[in-house]
Amino acid sequence: MVTEPTWYARGLPHVWLPYTQMKTANPPLAAERTHGTRIVLADGQELVDGIASWWTAVHGYNHPHIVQAIQAQAAKLPHVMLGGLVHEQVLTLAARLCAIAPGGMERVFFSDSGSVAVEVAMKMATQYWLNQNIRGRTKFLAFRGGYHGDTIGTMAVCDPEEGMHNLFTGLLPEHVIVDLPRDEASIAAFEAALERHAHHLAGILVEPFIQGAGGMLFHSEDVLKRLRAAADRYDLLLIFDEIFTGFGRTGPMFACEAAEVAPDIMTVGKALTGGAIPLAATIATQKVFDAFWSDDPAHALMHGPTFMGNALACAAANASLDLFEQENRLMQAVDIAKFMGPELGGCIGRKGVRDVRVRGAVGVVELDEIANLNDFKRRLVAEGVWVRPFRNIVYLTPALTIDENDLQTLTRAVAKVVSGA
């Protein structure tokens, strides 16, 4: 047994870990360094990473182009406030994001995390109506299975159970949460909810094609087309949360491209900087921005994170976009899907396996249950992989750059551990 490094023993009693019952969970692994699609632990074990650190590290870890961009920017201008100042990296990134975003997206508002980007989208949509003197449109229509963040505002638009609406009753504002309209019954319920609530809705909020942290649930382009049509019919803003699906995760740069449906507001985060530094953005159409363009100072968007448009983060994001241009990333997502399909497909029919689904570089094995999550996770590590199942879901969201050997290590490890479940 290798002893843990001194920093581990000294600091662990003082850190508070995410989503973790620290009393009963496996202790966290000590990561010493990363490279490519590997995480090297302090005891020397090297794990193939199947999660890309919550889907952020799309080009793999420590990509030299991103590292170099951050280092050069740190020496030149690490950060200046965006209140009254701008810099090359933030303006370059804003223009580039508008160029690659779906048609009509013209303005980018930067923040530091996905949850805040969604909060900004919600404030933007609400103030959009207020600025036009339309009052009372302060609610959102969102969906069961959805996940939009952990802050109080975003928890309220998550799946009611996952967002723990009951636990936090009294704290969370109430919104309208329904099933995605995908069959006769859910379409009828969706239409009824619109009929009843549209007058106090600011917008409709959805993760296009894949509801991620809510359970890696897939839906079809018909759903997105229906949402766009409903938003138009009731004059609501349509918000796509592409924080999980953006930057090639599902195949195209943004998932909504595959449905040929464009939102009024779009949020991005997670893979925006290639995983090195936090950054998120809320991107709006000209129509939305126009509602804020006025001689009245009170019509300005009332939000401004301290580290908004951080130059190191924007430099990393610009470098990440360079890599998308220079190295055929989107094709790699398609290749990952082709490989994972049959490999994970082998789990179909095994005892306890409820469903296997793959879209782009997202592979999901849904089980009836994972009886002992600690043990399940330990077995994955013993197979040499870093995969983080939650509830009854085992999923792979590797770096888009992963090679076939490492990908096979992941799919085989998942298949093996699932079979022994």
Ligand SMILES: *Cc1c(COP(=O)(O)O)cnc(C)c1O
């Ligand atoms: C992760 C995620 C968020 C929240 O982003 P944070 O950076 O964790 O605040 C919001 N929406 C979706 C779809 C996400 O996957």
